[in-house]
Amino acid sequence: MPPLWIEHSVWLASKKLILASQPRLQKADKQWTSATIDAQSAALALQQRLETRPKSSISTLNILLSGDWVRYAVLPWQDGLYQPDDWNAYARLILAQQFAGSAEGWRLCINPAGFGEPRMVAAMDESIYQVIIELTRTNKLRLNKMQPLFSAVHQLYRKQLKAAEFALVISEADQLCCGFWRDGAWQGVISLPQNQDSEALLNGGMAALLRQAAMLAQVSLPPQIYISSSAHPLAKLSLPECEVSYLGAVHPLFAGDWAL
Secondary structure (H helix, E strand, O other): OOOOEEEEEEEEEEOOEEEEEEEEOOOOOOOOEEEOOOOHHHHHHHHHHHOOOOOOOOOEEEEEOOOOHHHEEEEEOOOOOOOOHHHHHHHHHHHHHOOOOOOOOOOEOOOOOOOOEEEEEEEEEEHHHHHHHHHHHHHOOEEEEEEEEEHHHHHHOOOOOOOEEEEEEEOOOOOEEEEEOOOEEEEEEEEOOOOOOOOHHHHHHHHHHHHHHHHHHHOOOOEEEEEEHHHHHOOOOOOEEEEEEEEEEEEEOOOOOOOO
């Protein structure tokens, strides 16, 4: 007899897709499957994985987006923006400047913030969003949430981020995402390509990437670094001028052998 409810979680990165299927309300084994992807094959790979997923009476879906599928920017405070449409237009302007292209075809998610504080925006291609919505519908799944990986990691480890000034670093197999926090708000979020293995990152590679990210964000390297990774064992990472705290995997379902 199939489980009553299975929660499916997809991690969609630049070059790999992983589907984790976790039965709820009863004890049963989790299942994982993966596929190597690129921009052209991602939709087909997702369709195939959803079609062949473990079946249940109720099927829900969570989506994590990272790599080339999502972009981040920090919006400096701007007076005179009172409506969501005002902030969206401002965000598109900042994104177009930061990424040197039109942001009109992007779907935006702007984090709320207090008066006078900068806000973080995450953006994804609207066409990719619509493909995911259509695949969810055709495969009779209920979409619980679709999150950028950086936002999901921040939410997962929020209670551990106690420093007043820090960098939150997410290290993937082919990309590093680094957010800089100060004065109660994000000051910059930078994504950098990286192709180093764990040994190279431990022996100076991570330090160089963090210095580059801080330079691009136009901030100084903070005294506290928090790192999350499912791709690299970085618990022993040390940096000469910073305190380093290793948080763990980016998601409980995507660790060990089932990591990017």
